[in-house]
Amino acid sequence: MTDTSMVWFAAETGRNDQETAFLEGLRQRATTWHVDGLSPQDTSSQRWLAPLYVDVQVPKVTIPRRTLQIAYWTGGPYGQALHGVWGDDYLMDDHDGNDPEDLTVVGIQATAGQYAAWAADWLVRQLERPVVRHEWLRGGRVAATMWCLQDTGRVLGKTGISPRRLLRRPADRLVAIR
Incomplete structure (x- = not known):
């Protein structure tokens, strides 16, 4: 049995090959992050929604439920898409596709690994912000x-x-x- 406390974005596997590859790519990238106070236990994933959802509890930010949230779609009205936002209790409701601080990737055909790289890069940029x-x-x-x-x-x-x-x-x- 694997110790999930040491796995980034633990708890879920993908529902399809794209989601599985996205999670694997994101987990691999997360192992390279050097953010003070951040550990695998600060991350989670959920697949009970469409899209696949992952989040990061931001170290030292103790305001009620303020997390970095990522949503990855493999299909649906946007086709393959990726959204990221500083969120709250309501998953992805603060995302604004016109806000340059939010992550919005829509209408681009790329591998799930590339989408994971975009998500990881955005997450680490946010984690490094003062x-x-x-x-x-x-x-x-x-x-x-x-x-x-x-x-x-x-x-x-x-x-x-x-x-x-x-x-x-x-x-x-x-x-x-x-």
């Missing part, structure tokens, strides 16, 4: 936070009491997360 937490204080305590990608300012999540009111002014403190 994340900063903006903190608003009230009475010396953190009252609200906003997590952002430092390079573009994309908001990954907000928490706290009355964040909308506090967010109107600059943050009291910026904390580099990764």
Whole structure:
């Protein structure tokens, strides 16, 4: 029996040869990643959906359920396609094909291995991006936070009491997360 705690994107095999090759290619690429705090246990795969879905829990980003999500289609309305997004509890609902930060590959005939390479390259680029937490204080305590990608300012999540009111002014403190 294989120890799945050491397998990247464990739990699933593909439903067809393309999905199997995609997962194998993605797993092989993931073994070369050198991201502080990232381990195989931070990745998962699910095939109960169409498309094949994989995700990565981003190290040190502790806002509720903010993951990197990938969807790979081998057929359907787009034909062979690949989408990637900083997601939440709802799988792939934040994907916007017009957003340059999201991964969108549609209408290109390529091997499943090439699609895995595109997915792995996008994932590692996202994992290397700096994340900063903006903190608003009230009475010396953190009252609200906003997590952002430092390079573009994309908001990954907000928490706290009355964040909308506090967010109107600059943050009291910026904390580099990764």
